[in-house]
Amino acid sequence: MRYKVDAKESFEQSLLFWLDRFIKSKLTSLSNRHVEENAKLSSIIGSLNHGSKTMEELKELAKEARNIGLIGINLFINPLEKFYYYIVPMGLSSLKEIDEELLSEFLASQTGSLSDATKKNYRIALLGLFKFMDKQNEDEKGNSHQFRIELKNWGGLGGRKGEKLPAHMYKEELSRFFKAIDETEFKPYAQAKNRLLIKLIIFTGMRVSEALGLRVKDMVKDGEYFVFQIRGKGNKPRTAMIKCEHIEHDLHEWMEYRSSDSQLLFQSRTGKPLTQAYVSYIMDKILMSAGIRKEKNGAHMLRHTFATLLYQKNRDLILVQEALGHADLNTSRIYTHFDKERLKIAADTMDGLS
Structure with a gap:
């Protein structure tokens, strides 16, 4: 089923709506071979179908999923939580106002002190979210809005020369x-x-x-x-x-x-x-x-x-x-x-x- 870009009455509710569905898509696509509590996973997915009331509630559901074995979900939920609290106070009226430049500004201002590996995770999470929305949104006339986020020219990564050598024991x-x-x-x-x-x-x-x-x-x-x-x-x-x-x-x-x-x-x-x-x-x-x-x-x-x-x-x-x-x-x-x-x-x- 496809949804309008601005699926809810407010910008904040619409963003949370899409985050719910994106995280649910990740829970159903990540390897679940380590998950033994299948009933718990079904319960979490059911909660996401009904929708989270707050970002804190969504983060808690992702935490529960991680604790039962879906460790890879942290790659997505942590950057997206930070993005949520960064963009909501801006007072945007529509998700369609989000573009490449805004996302680059977010990455530049919020990830400066992080390692290159973590910065790459932030980029992966944002690309995943907006590519998901590109495929899943549709209006009454059957048209879809394309964000076309690529972040190819984001200069936040220092390259291999900028990376710290991994900690190890002598x-x-x-x-x-x-x-x-x-x-x-x-x-x-x-x-x-x-x-x-x-x-x-x-x-x-x-x-x-x-x-x-x-x-x-x-x-x-x-x-x-x-x-x-x-x-x-x-x-x-x-x-x-x-x-x-x-x-x-x-x-x-x-x-x-x-x-x-x-x-x-x-x-x-x-x-x-x-x-x-x-x-x-x-x-x-x-x-x-x-x-x-x-x-x-x-x-x-x-x-x-x-x-x-x-x-x-x-x-x-x-x-x-x-x-x-x-x-x-x-x-x-x-x-x-x-x-x-x-x-x-x-x-x-x-x-x-x-």
């Missing part, structure tokens, strides 16, 4: 970190689970969402290795391996505690999927115990640490790309910046000449 920090994994105290039923989860990420470089989505049947033992079948971004499959000696004790202990009702390898005490917020809590506690503080302390730093050491040890970008599941080799190229041996060659350039 070898001397890693020895303290591994010790802290085993020594940090958690509640008895979560002790082995937390150790196993963090070790899987640091020893394989898998994303947090990939680790949380692992099912018991995705794991098999092959000689002295455990082999994991991972579903990465875009539902793309890849394989990760880890030596049994690193996780066998924790795995055995966790399987003794774990409920057999869920297919997921990792779950809460009540059998529900774990959240990224829970993993952040684990990381904070372990890092504090190890006396390590970084600009970004989340578990994604473990993935960067794995990739950095993998490249330093093998000098093989293709291997890094395959191990991390990068679609583009250029994404893996960032880890060459940590190659001190290559930099030493540059440092020796003027030897014997000065």
Whole structure:
């Protein structure tokens, strides 16, 4: 079914109307393989069909969807929430007044302090919303309004030269970190689970969402290795391996505690999927115990640490790309910046000449 651009009486209500439908479209198109509470997802979609009364209500529905496994929804709801509170006070009379220039001004004024990766997420969210509206709006005569938002010339991105190098741990920090994994105290039923989860990420470089989505049947033992079948971004499959000696004790202990009702390898005490917020809590506690503080302390730093050491040890970008599941080799190229041996060659350039 298609709707008028200005579907409601006021600009604010019309914008919220379209945000409801766009977020609903994302909830039904994102991979739901990690969602076990299907009734809850149906309830959230039903609420969006009826329409949110406020932006806060829409944000809460998106939060509920994220908590049951649709992690990717944050890519859209966070930028669009900020856009909502930016544009509503302007007093526009119609959504048709929104154009490329206004969106560029929003991005320039609201994302200046953010990383390039986050800025790209803002652009993706805006493009997604307005392309959705281009396809779904229609007036009484059957005509549709086309926003034709492209944001190709937005100059807010600094390019690869403007990006910060990803936070990672050095070898001397890693020895303290591994010790802290085993020594940090958690509640008895979560002790082995937390150790196993963090070790899987640091020893394989898998994303947090990939680790949380692992099912018991995705794991098999092959000689002295455990082999994991991972579903990465875009539902793309890849394989990760880890030596049994690193996780066998924790795995055995966790399987003794774990409920057999869920297919997921990792779950809460009540059998529900774990959240990224829970993993952040684990990381904070372990890092504090190890006396390590970084600009970004989340578990994604473990993935960067794995990739950095993998490249330093093998000098093989293709291997890094395959191990991390990068679609583009250029994404893996960032880890060459940590190659001190290559930099030493540059440092020796003027030897014997000065």
